[in-house]
Amino acid sequence: MQLTKQQVNYCMECGVCTGSCPISQELPDFSPRQMIKKTIDQPEGEILHSSDLWACLTCSRCSDRCPVEIDFPEFIRSYRIKAIKAENLPRLSHNGMLQSISAIQAQRSNKGTQQNRTAWAEEVGKFSDKGEYFYFVGCLPYFDVIFQYLNVPSLESAKNILKILNKIGIEPVISNNECCCGHDAYWSGDEALFQKLAEQNIEAIKASGAKKILFNCPEGYNIFKEVYTEYFGKLDFEIIHVADFLLQKLSESDTESFEFNPCSNNSVTYQDPCRLGRRSGIYEEPRKLINLVPKTSLKEMEHNRENAICCGTTAWMECSNCSKVMQVKRLKEAKQAGADTIITACPKCQIHLTCATTTFDTEIKIIDLYSYLAESMNIK
Amino acid sequence: MTEQNNLEFNSGFSPKIVTIACNWCSYSAADLAGVSRFQYPPNMKIIKVMCSGRVNPNFILKAFQKGADGVLISG
Numbered sequence A: 001m002q003l004t005k006q007q008v009n010y011c012m013e014c015g016v017c018t019g020s021c022p023i024s025q026e027l028p029d030f031s032p033r034q035m036i037k038k039t040i041d042q043p044e045g046e047i048l049h050s051s052d053l054w055a056c057l058t059c060s061r062c063s064d065r066c067p068v069e070i071d072f073p074e075f076i077r078s079y080r081i082k083a084i085k086a087e088n089l090p091r092l093s094h095n096g097m098l099q100s101i102s103a104i105q106a107q108r109s110n111k112g113t114q115q116n117r118t119a120w121a122e123e124v125g126k127f128s129d130k131g132e133y134f135y136f137v138g139c140l141p142y143f144d145v146i147f148q149y150l151n152v153p154s155l156e157s158a159k160n161i162l163k164i165l166n167k168i169g170i171e172p173v174i175s176n177n178e179c180c181c182g183h184d185a186y187w188s189g190d191e192a193l194f195q196k197l198a199e200q201n202i203e204a205i206k207a208s209g210a211k212k213i214l215f216n217c218p219e220g221y222n223i224f225k226e227v228y229t230e231y232f233g234k235l236d237f238e239i240i241h242v243a244d245f246l247l248q249k250l251s252e253s254d255t256e257s258f259e260f261n262p263c264s265n266n267s268v269t270y271q272d273p274c275r276l277g278r279r280s281g282i283y284e285e286p287r288k289l290i291n292l293v294p295k296t297s298l299k300e301m302e303h304n305r306e307n308a309i310c311c312g313t314t315a316w317m318e319c320s321n322c323s324k325v326m327q328v329k330r331l332k333e334a335k336q337a338g339a340d341t342i343i344t345a346c347p348k349c350q351i352h353l354t355c356a357t358t359t360f361d362t363e364i365k366i367i368d369l370y371s372y373l374a375e376s377m378n379i380k
Numbered sequence B: 001m002t003e004q005n006n007l008e009f010n011s012g013f014s015p016k017i018v019t020i021a022c023n024w025c026s027y028s029a030a031d032l033a034g035v036s037r038f039q040y041p042p043n044m045k046i047i048k049v050m051c052s053g054r055v056n057p058n059f060i061l062k063a064f065q066k067g068a069d070g071v072l073i074s075g
């Protein structure tokens, strides 16, 4: 959604945004309210050169609460596009590897780079080139390699989703021509890269003939739903989140074919990803899925649902002390809630919170939602 | 130097190879080759780093992004 100047003018300086912002809590000079106020005075002023522009997580905690519905993350994004032109650039995390991977994927059509992103699936289940359902795997095959050093098994969630889908009787399309959804490029202000990636994805989906696209990554799901439709109009396929889909399928089927064993963890909690929760409004489906597992004791952290706190960084940039503080706070919250496992529905939350466990002495386990389900369904 | 000096496969494909070489060993060797007037193919581009420990995985990805067909890290 493009934010108009007039909308920004509606700001009544209540400060709810700054009061809600997890970054402002750690960096007292960071203030969304001040940023809005300064740009009303000087639309092309200081903000274009400020590093605060890149510090925002676009987590939408502020905009979710703003009484006049100013979409602050969108405000930030529109200024990031301008800041890049003014050579104000973000500090990329992981040496910029993930940005390079997206850029290489966008050159696919003219440079002939072939991806092999289905090898993992051949080992675990059945999938096809054409069909009704398309499983959009997202960046998991890349994360699985890059984050080996943290022992984050990113591909496990994809493997388990494929196994569960097969068990339901679905052989989804998984395509080597799928590419990065462009979420990070979009939120980092690189619209050209975003558009290129989006076009390639739409083409790959069209070629498969699929009409129902299943996403487990909240970012992919949200960007298709919120932004692809804005750029490309109505898409001729349905965008479905796997949590929603599985909940329907698993609750409607007779329980005998899906036997759930009691979970081996004592108590768990759920981390709401910002893109799935505040930006897509999916809060209850993952919780209901977790509760399908008998004897699950699902505890809520102090900040949950629309109040949930972000995992610390977005779009692979600006990882800082502040990110670490937020992550460690989150781990402590889980502990205080009496949970010994945090279930995540976002591959990035899983990576970031696992990273935090390595710097902070804690016994907390981080597991993704679908591996948790699969473990209890005995289809590991 | 003529095209024939390029590293060429049978198919006629002449790959662009980026070499990242450590100042203290492989770059010195390349330097010695130069001083001794050995010729090497022009489709090999050498980038000197002060230590191969300076190389991070994104150096390799960036080389591919900018059109390299192969990356050689030596040190």
Ligand code: SF4
Residues within 6 Å of the ligand: A010, A011, A012, A013, A014, A015, A016, A017, A018, A032, A033, A036, A062, A065, A066, A067, A068, A069, A070
């Ligand atoms: S919450 Fe909204 S109205 Fe209040 S200061 Fe922030 S942007 Fe302005």
Ligand code: SF4
Residues within 6 Å of the ligand: A017, A020, A021, A022, A023, A024, A032, A055, A056, A057, A058, A059, A060, A061, A062, A063, A072, A073
């Ligand atoms: S989007 Fe999140 S990080 Fe950015 S200003 Fe709002 S609350 Fe703070």
